[in-house]
Amino acid sequence: MNLWSWILLAVAAAYVIKLSGYLLPRKLLDRPVVIRLAMGLTVGLLASLTILNTVGKGQAIVLDSRLLALGAAAIALWLKAPYLVVVLVGAIAAGLGRLAGLP
């Protein structure tokens, strides 16, 4: 299947999940285990995507200027910078690392 098909399938799945919360009987979803699973999944996925984007390159682990971006973004977040500033700080840190000759 091409990328467009997967985009449309992902769009459909996202919408069905949202809609199901309104339409399904409450007792089906309103269970502590469902709520915990949803929250656990969210944290787990975001943590995995963060580290993957930091050190992953295909199936290899590569340590490069992206580590600087991770550190700089963490400091910005700790200082309560707005989201867009955090993203910019990440880009600038990686860019500066490469300017300095790091991989």
Add this chain to the structure above:
Amino acid sequence: MARFTPATRMGLSIAAAVGVYGVSFGALSTGSGLSVLQTCALSLLMFTGGSQFAFIGVIGGGGTGAAAWAAATLLGVRNGVYAMSLKTLIEPPGPLVPLMAHLTIDESIATATAQTDHDERVRGFWTAGIGIYVLWNASTLVGALAGDAIGDPRRWGLDGAAVAAFLGLLWPRLTGRDPVALAVVSALVTVIVLPVVPPGIPVLVAAGATALWWAWQQRRTAAR
């Protein structure tokens, strides 16, 4: 003319703050190899930031469309829980439910649940939901066109921006020891399985393993 209430003011300020980071989504998406049209389709039709970032993150890392679909879908599960909690708060009118479902995201729910009065909750939900929808899509287009013009994502440190974008989504959820432990476990599992499974799959393995561990852990604590 409609008067501003605390809920509409809160909804509008959240929309202004969050809506603009569609720029970073747009730029990273075209940097990951999606076209401008595909990027805009995600913002218009999927409209749930975390899942959109997950989708392009997996594609950008060389993963398959199927893996991207799975990561985006799993990350969207929380929206179902949000919808359910909103339903118990405001008893949505039937004909509006399909539209409300589309606008059910972290920020619209947060704005609604922060209010104490029924009508204010309704106003907060719609103001944040519609405000973010408009801004998010406009800024996605701007970012997509800019990202397309930049070309190679490694120039300008756009790969560093992706790292920061995901950390920024994760950060507000790291409240207390348990979510932090969960994030560390998930990151470790990702790094361990990364070299041995195809691209895109580590995210799913890590998320599945950690979510199950979390649910089981919580259940044990609750039973005590």
